[in-house]
Amino acid sequence: MGEALSQDYDVLEEVGRGRFGVVYRCTSRATGSTFAVKSIDKSLTSGDSLDAQCLLIEPKILAHLSPHPHILNLYASYEDDTHLHMVLDFCPNRDLHSLIIAAGTLPEPQACALFAQLASAIAHCHSYGVVHRDVKPDNVLLDGRNAVRLADFGSAEVLVPAAGETALSGVVGTPYYVAPEVLMGREYGEKVDVWSAGVVLYIMLAGFPPFYGETAVEIFQAVLRGNLRFPARVFHKVSPAAKDLLKRMLCKDVSRRLSAEQVLRHPWVASASDLSDLT
Missing domain, CATH: 1.10.510.10 (Transferase(Phosphotransferase) domain 1)
Incomplete structure (x- = not known):
């Protein structure tokens, strides 16, 4: 897990898995509040592909729309050589x-x-x-x-x-x-x-x-x-x-x-x- 992310959040158990990454429960080191962190493996998307575009556009759009009570809010994002990490609302009650x-x-x-x-x-x-x-x-x-x-x-x-x-x-x-x-x-x-x-x-x-x-x-x-x-x-x-x-x-x-x-x-x-x- 990225060093900068780990400085701000304690990353805990896996709560979901998708095509390009894994979602974990995490807690803020500053406040103790619970969030989700979506960690996307950048190696699973290729350069100019549609998947790579999706990887880049989602955090930008979420930042544009937040905060809203009925949209998944983005609180922070971190990027390292291998992964993009997005800290989001934690939604424990399924979909x-x-x-x-x-x-x-x-x-x-x-x-x-x-x-x-x-x-x-x-x-x-x-x-x-x-x-x-x-x-x-x-x-x-x-x-x-x-x-x-x-x-x-x-x-x-x-x-x-x-x-x-x-x-x-x-x-x-x-x-x-x-x-x-x-x-x-x-x-x-x-x-x-x-x-x-x-x-x-x-x-x-x-x-x-x-x-x-x-x-x-x-x-x-x-x-x-x-x-x-x-x-x-x-x-x-x-x-x-x-x-x-x-x-x-x-x-x-x-x-x-x-x-x-x-x-x-x-x-x-x-x-x-x-x-x-x-x-």
Whole structure:
């Protein structure tokens, strides 16, 4: 572990492992507070590759967005010859994917509270021109208060309208959650995150994705068709307001799809019990 990091933090047990690195629990030598440190092995990324770009962009974007109560905050970063170390919020209570797997479906009030926090995080990103591009339950962590923390900004990009940057390109994301305009090869903007968040909400309420296939190709075909359905066996207990929001988020016509700010103002989201927590 890097010498500078070890001077400031006691690095403890491993709590997670990803494609390029390991996450450890750590404590601040100055305050005793608990954090996570994500240590990325730079040898696993090559020079000018997309992976190398992801390695560099994530700490920059997190520093740009912090602090926010529903985004994984970056407290410090250290770099040595072999690793990049990012000191982040410690989230001991698993992620949204694990929560859904364990529960099957979430009660509507719980789904509403969690989703309102996720929508707040996405709206904050968009206000800074940041498009996450990989919103999915695995990237929605739950902290010690079981509050949402949007994580993994390795695929994110920043739009700077003043510099003429108003659209993105490139197929980025995860099959079930990717927006149709991405698959069509068109330029796209921040509303791809709204589509992905709509898929997340659908899965919270139904326990399965709205657009399904046995292979990635079949999933992409289903996404492109965009035939949104609400099977009665699952959705008979879901409120009309929740279904209305889903229709407005999972809308193929980007011009008619809600923005993240409009999602926050939708009556169903505005009914969340912890709206005081969203700012």
